[in-house]
Amino acid sequence: MRYGEKGEAVRLLQVALEEAGEELPRYGADSHFGSETARALESFARKNGITSWSNRNDPVPEELLDLLGCGEVPDDETELGHVEPIDVGVPVFDLRSGRPNPHPKSMRSSNGKTLVRSIRAIDSIVLHQTGIDFGPKSASDEKLARRALNVACHAMAFQRGFYVLAAPIRWHIYHADRLNSRSLGLEVEGNYPGLMRQQVASGKPSTMRSSTLEAGRAALRALVMEARREGASIRYLYAHRQSDSWRRADPGEWLWRNLVIEYAVPELGLIVKHDETLAHPSGKPSRRGMPVPIDWDPRGKGRY
Numbered sequence: 001m002r003y004g005e006k007g008e009a010v011r012l013l014q015v016a017l018e019e020a021g022e023e024l025p026r027y028g029a030d031s032h033f034g035s036e037t038a039r040a041l042e043s044f045a046r047k048n049g050i051t052s053w054s055n056r057n058d059p060v061p062e063e064l065l066d067l068l069g070c071g072e073v074p075d076d077e078t079e080l081g082h083v084e085p086i087d088v089g090v091p092v093f094d095l096r097s098g099r100p101n102p103h104p105k106s107m108r109s110s111n112g113k114t115l116v117r118s119i120r121a122i123d124s125i126v127l128h129q130t131g132i133d134f135g136p137k138s139a140s141d142e143k144l145a146r147r148a149l150n151v152a153c154h155a156m157a158f159q160r161g162f163y164v165l166a167a168p169i170r171w172h173i174y175h176a177d178r179l180n181s182r183s184l185g186l187e188v189e190g191n192y193p194g195l196m197r198q199q200v201a202s203g204k205p206s207t208m209r210s211s212t213l214e215a216g217r218a219a220l221r222a223l224v225m226e227a228r229r230e231g232a233s234i235r236y237l238y239a240h241r242q243s244d245s246w247r248r249a250d251p252g253e254w255l256w257r258n259l260v261i262e263y264a265v266p267e268l269g270l271i272v273k274h275d276e277t278l279a280h281p282s283g284k285p286s287r288r289g290m291p292v293p294i295d296w297d298p299r300g301k302g303r304y
């Protein structure tokens with residue numbers, strides 16, 4: 001990370017600076033490391049007694065980035081504040097330390113490793129359906145669980161009734177476009193129709209099982225608690241379709257009703273902004289996000 005750089009890593013640094021009380025009055029978090037950002041960073045360094053960044057043309061030292069919660073993934077996972085998953089009576093596989101770094105579905109920082117976000121940048125969970133069943137049926141739970149490592153997510157709930165913690169909370173994973181930098185991705189295994197009375201868009205439909213819902217609820221709770229233990233406050237829950245209309249059926253009526261309306265809102269206190277949509281980075285109007293529809297949620301907006 002250095003002066004003149006542009007991109008998402010810079011934006012996360014800027015957000016962290018603002019949250020640390022530094023000001024970016026003219027340009028805000030605009031993803032460009034210019035003189036205003038350099039001034040804010042110098043001010044932050046001064047206040048924290050860091051003198052190793054005396055020339056703004058030098059790369060920003062790691063100790064400064066770490067202090068802002070914007071450092072790179074250390075080789076030693078324990079530095080991330082690794083914690084044991086919470087026991088809610090549903091089996092869990094914690095595979096976070098086995099995750100390859102960089103992960104192919106993550107944003108890379110300048111040294112080629114997965115980008116670590118400021119914990120304060122994280123405020124939401126995005127709910128997804130995988131759109132397929134994972135197999136083979138003969139695979140052991142342990143073996144099946146490992147398949148979550150190739151899915152772009154922080155956690156994944158399986159139909160057999162267990163979930164996987166698949167990536168550290170602070171890792172920047174590509175799962176929901178404009179929501180990536182501030183959210184955790186939860187994937188639920190299966191292919192479910194957008195509306196319960198309809199056919200699935202393609203492929204073979206999955207059976208709607210209670211074990212899937214139990215795993216999904218436990219995974220939601222675990223993400224909220226894990227994030228809290230690291231200092232993040234998860235307040236919002238989004239459907240993937242809110243950031244990409246091509247994912248209209250994601251996560252679908254069945255998961256929405258059972259995991260969000262019946263659980264995440266009343267039990268975890270998460271907030272749904274039903275009519276919020278996020279422009280897709282492609283700029284295509286056809287991919288602009290879609291609201292949570294009335295067909296899924298009485299507080300929704302518009303039809304499916």
Ligand SMILES: [Zn+2]
Binds near residue numbers: 247
């Ligand atoms: Zn999705």
